Every structure is written in structure tokens, then in C-alpha cells.
Amino acid sequence: MAALGRLSQALLRTSLPQSRRQLSAAAAAGGHGGEQSAKTWKILTFVVALPGVAVCMLNMFLKEQSHTHEQPEFVPYSHLRIRSKRFPWGDGTKTLFHNSHVNALPDGYEGHDE
Amino acid sequence: MAHQAHAYHMVDPSPWPLTGAIAALLMTSGLAIWFHFHSTTLMSLGLALLLLTMYQWWRDIVREGTFQGHHTPPVQKGLRYGMILFITSEVFFFLGFFWAFYHASLAPTPELGGCWPPAGITTLDPFEVPLLNTAVLLASGVTVTWAHHSIMEGERKQAVQSLALTILLGFYFTFLQALEYYEAPFTIADGVYGSTFFVATGFHGLHVIIGSTFLAICLLRQIQYHFTSEHHFGFEAAAWYWHFVDVVWLFLYISIYWWGS
Numbered sequence: 001m002a003a004l005g006r007l008s009q010a011l012l013r014t015s016l017p018q019s020r021r022q023l024s025a026a027a028a029a030g031g032h033g034g035e036q037s038a039k040t041w042k043i044l045t046f047v048v049a050l051p052g053v054a055v056c057m058l059n060m061f062l063k064e065q066s067h068t069h070e071q072p073e074f075v076p077y078s079h080l081r082i083r084s085k086r087f088p089w090g091d092g093t094k095t096l097f098h099n100s101h102v103n104a105l106p107d108g109y110e111g112h113d114e
Numbered sequence: 115m116a117h118q119a120h121a122y123h124m125v126d127p128s129p130w131p132l133t134g135a136i137a138a139l140l141m142t143s144g145l146a147i148w149f150h151f152h153s154t155t156l157m158s159l160g161l162a163l164l165l166l167t168m169y170q171w172w173r174d175i176v177r178e179g180t181f182q183g184h185h186t187p188p189v190q191k192g193l194r195y196g197m198i199l200f201i202t203s204e205v206f207f208f209l210g211f212f213w214a215f216y217h218a219s220l221a222p223t224p225e226l227g228g229c230w231p232p233a234g235i236t237t238l239d240p241f242e243v244p245l246l247n248t249a250v251l252l253a254s255g256v257t258v259t260w261a262h263h264s265i266m267e268g269e270r271k272q273a274v275q276s277l278a279l280t281i282l283l284g285f286y287f288t289f290l291q292a293l294e295y296y297e298a299p300f301t302i303a304d305g306v307y308g309s310t311f312f313v314a315t316g317f318h319g320l321h322v323i324i325g326s327t328f329l330a331i332c333l334l335r336q337i338q339y340h341f342t343s344e345h346h347f348g349f350e351a352a353a354w355y356w357h358f359v360d361v362v363w364l365f366l367y368i369s370i371y372w373w374g375s
Contacts, residue, residue: 037263037266037267038260038263038264038266038267038269038272040263041256041257041259041260041263041276042260042272042276044256044260045253045256045257045260045276045279048256049252049253049256049257050253052249052252052253053246053249053250053253053283055249056245056246056248056249056250057246059241059242059245059246060242060243060246063239063241063242072236072299075234077233077234078225079225079226079227079232079233079234079305080232080234080235080300080303080304080305080308081301081303081304082303082304082305083303085149088148088149088152095301095302095303096302097295097296097298097301098301099296099297099298102297102298102299103298103299103300103301
């Protein structure tokens with residue numbers, strides 16, 4: 001994975017002054033060290049990384065449009081909506097990120113009759 | 115005036131390890147008090163003490179290293195070992211939660227319906243927000259590398275820009291994840307699925323916030339000329355931590371979001 005490669009690259013930079021000397025000597029490798037590296041990563045940022053994020057944002061936007069925002073069906077499964085002990089906030093029945101539209105309580109959705 | 119005949123740093127006596135330990139005690143016992151007696155006083159006190167400890171201890175380290183010159187090469191080497199060991203311990207921390215996830219999901223029990231995801235769980239589409247989050251963190255890995263090279267090459271303005279961009283991407287990830295947490299059709303109380311999902315991604319999110327904060331401190335220090343092109347270990351430690359956070363996300367994404375859906 002690219003990130004693992006970057007991680008090992010970052011860790012290898014531990015002997016910084018030494019590696020800089022070595023990298024300057026091998027600067028012909030173009031973009032792998034010496035004086036050009038910041039430029040290389042700046043180019044990667046604006047040509048690959050940020051456009052990649054933009055494409056994923058576009059994908060999200062398109063998918064959102066074709067979504068129905070229907071409530072998932074409520075089935076009173078005993079292995080879900082566990083309430084062994086009340087939560088220490090509010091009335092103790094709602095989780096921290098409770099969303100009454102999509103999170104049913106153990107008896108069903110709030111304010112609905114089944 | 116006395117001089118030391120070695121390159122190491124004999125640290126002056128400091129109260130912060132003690133206040134940190136007291137903070138840990140107050141926070142943990144405070145958590146128990148909150149759960150059983152509905153009072154948040156002890157926990158809040160512990161949290162306040164923790165924040166004061168962190169601010170003052172790290173401020174002292176910056177003073178010792180940047181302003182007083184105690185961080186000689188051997189001392190810096192020790193700090194590198196320290197950060198590597200700490201990140202390794204965090205890897206093991208997350209390994210535990212991945213173990214729990216795979217234990218539950220590879221052999222789902224009859225109570226769940228003998229299947230994974232369990233019956234009644236509507237999983238998140240891995241190719242919507244989770245994919246965007248992956249792109250955001252990978253992009254931030256590129257920008258933090260840009261920042262590192264900028265610092266090494268003495269490119270001040272670029273260093274500030276790239277570091278700021280990295281932090282913004284970190285905030286964007288946190289924002290998207292918070293939205294996902296609110297919109298998710300399942301909760302932490304939905305059996306082992308909910309537990310493994312929210313504990314693993316929740317601790318990851320906490321580490322993103324910690325990493326973003328560390329990078330933000332580096333940004334302030336870079337602006338104030340603390341870093342040189344040869345010596346900027348605080349930044350390197352923050353970048354290592356940030357890459358670690360990115361890698362943990364990749365494992366979370368592949369295991370829980372994608373395979374587990």
C-alpha cells in the first residue's frame with residue numbers, strides 16, 4: 001500500500017544529514033531527493049491527491065441523488081438495540097449519536113406505531 | 115559555572131509526570147462515578163488537569179530543545195526511538211480491536227443469525243463516504259510529505275501551506291466521520307457488530323483528532339521559526355504519527371467497511 005511505503009520512507013529518514021548527502025549525490029534520479037523533492041510532492045498534491053478527493057466527492061454527490069431516504073424496516077431482534085444498563089445521559093435510552101429517523105429504540109421508532 | 119562532559123540531557127525536576135498520573139486517576143475514577151452516581155465533577159477535574167499537564171510538559175520540552183539546545187544528536191536519537199516505540203504500542207492497541215472484529219465476524223454466532231453482517235444490520239456503502247475518507251487521508255499523506263520536503267529545503271511559505279492543507283484534510287475527515295456516525299442506521303448498542311464498529315473507528319477518530327492537533331502545533335512552531343532544515347524532529351514525529359493514523363484507517367476500511375459489509 002502506498003501509505004505503508006510512505007511510512008517506511010519516513011522512518012528511513014532517521015539519519016537525516018547522512019541521507020541528504022547521499023541523496024544529493026544521486027540527484028540525477030530526479031525527484032527522489034536533493035533540491036527537487038518539495039516540488040515533486042507539490043505536483044503530486046495538486047495533480048493526484050486533491051483531484052482524487054474531488055472525484056470521490058463527485059461520486060458522493062451523484063450517489064446521494066439516487067438515494068431514497070426511507071427508514072429501514074423495524075424487526076424487534078433480541079441481538080440488536082441492547083440496553084443492559086441505561087446510558088448516563090438524557091433519559092438513558094438513546095445512544096450518543098442517536099438519529100430518530102434511522103435509529104429505532106428497543107420498542108421501535110419513536111413517535112411511530114410500528 | 116558547571117559544564118557537562120557528555121552530550122546527553124539530564125532533565126531538570128518536573129511536576130508534570132505527577133500531575134499527569136493524578137489526572138489519569140481522576141479521569142478513570144471519575145468515569146466510574148459518572149456511570150454510577152451521575153456526577154461529572156471528578157472526571158471534568160481530571161480532564162482539566164490532563165490538558166494543563168500536556169500543555170506545560172510539551173511547552174517545557176520545546177523550551178529545552180529549541181531554545182536551550184539540549185536536543186543534541188544522541189538526544190534526538192533517543193527521542194526517535196521513543197516515538198517509534200510509542201507508535202508500536204499503539205499498533206498493538208489497535209491489533210486488539212481488529213482481533214475482536216475478526217473473532218466475531220469470521221464465525222458469527224447463531225444469536226446473530228449465523229451470518230455477517232448480522233441479521234437486521236444495514237451496513238454503510240463502502241464506496242460512498244468511507245471511500246471519500248480514504249481519499250482524504252491518503253491525500254493528507256501526500257501533503258504532509260510535501261511539508262516535510264519543504265521544511266528540509268527551507269521553503270517557508272510552502273511548508274506553511276502544505277502543513278495547513280494537511281490539517282484541513284484532517285478536519286474534513288473528522289467532519290465526514292461525525293456525519294457518518296449520526297447518519298448510520300446502526301448504533302454501538304447493536305450487538306457485537308455495533309461494538310466492534312464504533313470502538314475501532316471511534317478510537318481511530320480520536321487518533322485523527324490527536325494527530326491533527328499535533329500537526330497544528332507544528333504549524334504554529336513552523337510559523338515561529340522553531341524548525342531548521344536540519345533539525346525538526348517535532349514535525350517528523352507528527353508526520354510519523356499521521357502516517358500511522360492513515361495506515362490504521364486503510365486496515366479499518368478493508369476489514370470492517372469493505373470485507374465486513
